[in-house]
Amino acid sequence: MLLELQLLWAALLAYVAGGCLAIVAVVFRKRPERTVLALTLLGLALQTASLALRWERLGHGPFITMFEILSSNLWSLTLVFAFAYWRYRAIRPIAAVVMPILFVMMGWLLMSDPGEGHYPPTYHTIWLFIHVGFGKVFLGAVLVAVGISGVILLRGAGLGRTRLAQLPDDARLDDLSFRFMAVGLIFETLMLVAGAIWAQDAWGRYWAWDPLETWSFLTWLTLAFALHARVTYRVRPRTGAVLVLGVFVLAFVTFFGVPFISTSPHKGAV
């Protein structure tokens, strides 16, 4: 267990170094992008090793305790963001918006109990992996959209207007953000369907409006609303960015907040 935690801390250090460098780079208008990407990938490799060791030791994936849920989501969000960072050069400065969100998760992770939890018999199914996998892609896509939207809002508020000038104009950023939100909608739809299949065989019902189901569906609805509003009113980039933030907040609360308040079987940690 000690090695797992040491690897995790090393990964967090690499993430923090990469994140801080990305923020400093935006502030001082430098572009140490390869270093940022290398540090992020190093962190991912270290965290992958930490997760693998834990998986091997406990005999199950990181799906049970809040520590495991935070750690696996930090890993998947960083992976999706690293992919976007590598693939879309023009939007790399959004790291200055995304990394602070990941820093919050890292702080929360460090405060969580790394002890093990009970792996219930209802989790012995391939649908768990499918459901969780789709959920991670969904949240990752929305996180990238949040990074892009954050830049739109920062520029709109007059903060870092010159420092963020190297990014494409707001209309182009808005279009990219909309694309990531659309990807999010597809994967959240798939997440809900896979979850319903799992619930049918695990608990004998495909939908029961338990707290996590309810809030997941509300997130889906908000996402659908945001995409519809964009088409209906041709909203300005700043309004679109606010809608993206709203979806992300709701999704974040659903993923990491509802397991705290729910006492039903489907509470993310049981």
Next chain:
Amino acid sequence: MQQSAVTFCVQRLASLKLTLAVLVLLGAGILYSYSHDAWRTEALVAPLALLSVNLLAAVATHPQFRRNSPLLMFHLALLAIVLLIAAGRMTYLKGRVELAEGEVFAGALLEVEQGPWHRSGLERFAFVNRGFAIDYAPGLRRGRTANRVDWQDAAGRRGSSVIGDHTPLVLEGYRFYTSPNKGFAPTFLWQGRGRAPLLGTVNLPSYPINEYNQAQEWQPPGSSTKVWVMLQFDETILDPAKPSEFRLPRDHRLVVRLGETRHELRPGDSLDLPDGRLIYQGLRSWMGYQVFYDWTTPWLLAACFLAAASLGWHYWRKFAARPWRAGEPEPVGTHAARADSCS
């Protein structure tokens, strides 16, 4: 004139602004039904019905919507999901039953909740609980359930299955799931005066969650006497300190209280009641089952996959029209590399 009024109404109903308003209404309905018991169904049904009407009106009045096949397919799949859920709620059945080892399920449920149009087919088949195995990890953490059942379907075919977590017994569309509820069941032969002997069980509260409350009051069939029974044993069945397995106690006593008198029975002992004789036959286990019936689930699944696939198709087509990296400055050296590859 009349036709134009209808067209006007349909056009108003097809409004995308109305879609947004109803999405907000649906969200509000979900939040309301999440925290209130009264009018829960109505709070969900009203906005869903309005959304369906809005969608149908949009399909009827917007030719560009009809021309966009994937988008149309996605929305029609959503409509199909809503209709299937409505059909499912009218015809579903949810219930609960407990069966002692060796007991036959012949259609009777302990608790049942069903749609108004559900036609019960529970009596068309039968199955017998042949006992189960459940492992426990240290800390009384329940492992997998393996419950053997022998069954006979409506066509008279017989079979044997092992059911448990993720593996229900499915007969005539009814799905029987093992539940976490299981326990001990003292078995009695009741010889009521002037009546044929009856064999039956008393299912004690679920074990181990009610470990210190293994007692139950009941009345033998046709008797006016209330009998209170309590299971007592000294051994530890499920040890929180080490791995263990659910099993019957090797040695036990059954305390029976009739009014103020107390008796201790062992298998084979009998007790005379004012209106008959009760013979204790021994101890068995019982398993609790959840029963679920909803004929729409395979169709619902198909509609969900169609919705997800058509949504993906729609966005794929939409985004393929303009590359994701359009307008992005080419990395240094790209032109040279391309020139090299062309030559």
